[in-house]
Amino acid sequence: MSSKDKGWKEIAPAGVSPKSSIGFMTGDWKTYMPVRDLEKCTTCLMCVLYCPEGAVRWRPEMGKIEFDYSFCKGCGICANECPTKAITMKLPEKEDE
Amino acid sequence: MATTQEWKITAKDIAEKPDILMPGHRACAGCGPAHALRLVMKAIRGPTIVTEATGCMEVVTSIYPYTSWAVPWLHTAFETSAANASGIEAALKVLKRKGKLKQEHVDVIAIAGDGGTFDIGFQALSGAVERGHDFLFVLYDNEAYMNTGIQRSGGTPMGAATTTTPAGSVMPGKLQHKKPIADIMVAHGMEYVASASPYYWKDLLQKVRRGLEVEGPAFLHLFAPCPRGWRTDPAKTINYSKLAVESCVFPVYEVVNGKYTLSTPSKLIALAPQKKKPVADYLKGQGRYRHLFAPQNKHMLDEIQRWTDERWAKLQQKVEQTA
Numbered sequence: 475m476s477s478k479d480k481g482w483k484e485i486a487p488a489g490v491s492p493k494s495s496i497g498f499m500t501g502d503w504k505t506y507m508p509v510r511d512l513e514k515c516t517t518c519l520m521c522v523l524y525c526p527e528g529a530v531r532w533r534p535e536m537g538k539i540e541f542d543y544s545f546c547k548g549c550g551i552c553a554n555e556c557p558t559k560a561i562t563m564k565l566p567e568k569e570d571e
Numbered sequence: 572m573a574t575t576q577e578w579k580i581t582a583k584d585i586a587e588k589p590d591i592l593m594p595g596h597r598a599c600a601g602c603g604p605a606h607a608l609r610l611v612m613k614a615i616r617g618p619t620i621v622t623e624a625t626g627c628m629e630v631v632t633s634i635y636p637y638t639s640w641a642v643p644w645l646h647t648a649f650e651t652s653a654a655n656a657s658g659i660e661a662a663l664k665v666l667k668r669k670g671k672l673k674q675e676h677v678d679v680i681a682i683a684g685d686g687g688t689f690d691i692g693f694q695a696l697s698g699a700v701e702r703g704h705d706f707l708f709v710l711y712d713n714e715a716y717m718n719t720g721i722q723r724s725g726g727t728p729m730g731a732a733t734t735t736t737p738a739g740s741v742m743p744g745k746l747q748h749k750k751p752i753a754d755i756m757v758a759h760g761m762e763y764v765a766s767a768s769p770y771y772w773k774d775l776l777q778k779v780r781r782g783l784e785v786e787g788p789a790f791l792h793l794f795a796p797c798p799r800g801w802r803t804d805p806a807k808t809i810n811y812s813k814l815a816v817e818s819c820v821f822p823v824y825e826v827v828n829g830k831y832t833l834s835t836p837s838k839l840i841a842l843a844p845q846k847k848k849p850v851a852d853y854l855k856g857q858g859r860y861r862h863l864f865a866p867q868n869k870h871m872l873d874e875i876q877r878w879t880d881e882r883w884a885k886l887q888q889k890v891e892q893t894a
Contacts, residue, residue, distance in 0.1 A: 488645075491638035495595030498637050503600065519582040523772050524809050526606035528594040532586035545594040549601030549798075550806030563806075 500527070504548025506563035508541060514560035515539070521552035521561060580773050588613045589641070596639035598631040601805025603795035603812065604711040605631070607769045608682065611709055611793070612642075614779035619678045620645070620659050624652035624687030627718040627797075628711065650691045653699035656681035656706040678783050679706040685726030686716045689750050700759045700788045707782040707789045710752065713797035721800045725750040728820075729878065730871045731859045733800075738862035743871050748878055756790045757826050763789040764826040770813035771836050774823060778834075781825075794821045802858020811853070817846070818853040819883040824890070831889045841887055850876045 508521075508530075517539060521530045529545040530552055532538075553561040591612035598605035604627055612621075622645045623629040629646050632639035645655055656679050663679070666672040681699075683692050688710040696708060715733050716722040723733045728749045732738035736745040756764045763785040767775040775793070782789035794812050798805040815821040816836050823834040833841055840847050851872065854860040863872050 489635070491633055491636050493636045493638070494593060494641075495632070495637040495639040496593050498595040498597075500595060500597065519586045522586040523582060523610070524606065524769075526598065526602045526609065526808070527596075528590040528592070528609055532583070534583070534587050542594070547600035549808070550804075551601055551606075551809055554806040555809050 499544045501529075501542075501544040501546055504546055505565070506548045506550065507543060507546065507566050508548070508550070508552050508561045509564050510539070510541065511560045511562070514558045516558055516560075518557060520555050520557060524551050524555045526551065580776055585610075585613050585772070585776065591615065591619075591641045592632065593639045593641055595637065596632045597634055598627065599797075599799050599805070601798045601808045602627075602631075603769065603797055603808045604628050604684070604713055604793075606808065607711050607775070607793045607795045608709075610769060610772055610775055611680075611682075611779050611791075614776040614783075615642075615678060615680075616780065616783055617676065617678065618674045619643075619680060620663075621680050621682060622646065622652055622655040622659060623681070624683035624692050625649040625718075626684035626687050627713070628682065628684065630718055649687055650695050652681040652683040652687055652692055653696040653706075653708060656708070657699045657702060657704045660704045660706055679704075680709060680783075681706055682709045682711065684717075685710065685712045685714060686724045688712075689725030689752055697759065700756070700761055700790075703787050705785075705787055707779070707785075707791060709779075709791050709793060711793045711795040713795045713800060714749075715797075715800050717797050717800040726752070728875075730854075730863050730868075730875055732862060733859070743862055743868045744859070751882075753790070753792050753826070757829065760829070761790060761826075762787050762828055764792075765790070765834075766792040766794070766821065766823050767834075768794040768812045768816050768821060768823055768836070770809050770816065771823065771834070774834050774836065778825065800859070802861075803856060807856065811857070814848065814853040816840075818848040818850050818879070820850060820853055820879055822883060822886055824886065830893045831886070833886075833890055841890075847883075850879050 522532045527545050529542045531540045550563050553563050592609045620643045660679050715727045721733045722735045727745050730744045732744040738744045765778040767778045782791050796808045796811040822837040825832050
């Protein structure tokens with residue numbers, strides 16, 4: 475589009491980011507992934523509250539905590555802050571096995 | 572401020588709220604500011620407009636063509652987050668007067684890092700507060716210009732090594748103390764000034780909500796550890812925000828109309844001084860303070876402890892004086 479097509483009144487007033495970052499998967503950044511021991515987990519939700527990404531989600535309809543590995547950057551905060559030490563950081567198994 | 576008391580905050584309520592700062596932002600693993608702002612945005616009470624100064628959180632959440640914000644969001648220049656907020660608030664007032672605003676009330680939140688508050692954005696913030704615009708200013712303090720490569724700012728504490736104050740034979744990290752920004756904001760005669768640490772999430776969320784409920788400017792100083800700039804383990808981010816409060820390096824308190832009150836985590840330490848941890852507990856493990864533990868830099872360590880104790884004693888005095 476050349477500048478002749480639109481005047482200053484028609485063009486967007488500033489740079490606009492049109493896409494939601496929900497489409498940008500940051501999960502491939504991680505080396506270690508958090509794995510939860512369901513027997514130790516008391517569903518205290520501290521991992522949900524302390525995750526900087528929002529990659530640990532609480533699903534009230536299922537009463538479950540869900541780890542979204544497509545966004546998890548593997549920082550290990552959830553494993554460090556878990557009061558019952560139910561989360562451990564593990565190397566992911568290779569896909570070709 | 573009655574609604575804050577009625578607002579129940581349980582882990583479940585907060586976990587159920589949708590993320591306004593959505594996943595997919597490109598902050599480093601274990602980012603303190605990203606976590607702090609995610610919590611801040613969980614405490615909003617209705618339609619909200621966010622404006623940000625240049626800084627880590629502006630850059631990582633708005634890399635073209637993606638945005639991580641689920642609310643209207645504006646960024647112009649480094650120094651302008653408070654000026655933007657003034658403009659937005661004034662425009663909302665005019666729209667409301669003309670009857671063009673559908674919403675009953677729209678909250679305005681200005682977010683800036685320590686560079687955009689202590690140094691570059693200070694005159695805009697001071698002016699906006701003086702004019703009395705109704706907005707909440709959130710300062711996420713990661714104690715240096717992390718986005719451009721860890722340069723010192725007015726918020727960098729004494730002894731910290733940054734790329735512009737490198738620790739070595741010439742100097743032992745930054746030589747000056749941190750600017751007491753919360754005290755400066757209190758001196759403006761603001762209705763609400765508070766400091767919060769993300770480890771105490773409930774306290775943080777309550778303070779955000781109180782700040783929004785104030786009719787006029789409110790200021791919130793958030794502690795936000797930065798694993799890259801502080802040379803710490805990403806997994807320990809939350810741990811350091813706890814240690815900073817426990818060692819009184821960053822006490823959490825509220826100032827409502829000039830009346831100081833310690834928040835629960837700091838109050839517990841004031842009531843039981845034996846629980847106060849030495850500053851060294853907080854400093855060790857952080858790469859930026861590594862040189863302080865060498866024998867020739869012991870005077871720096873002692874000075875940091877002395878200054879921290881002095882500021883803590885002064886804060887307790889203010890609490891007593893204004894009670």
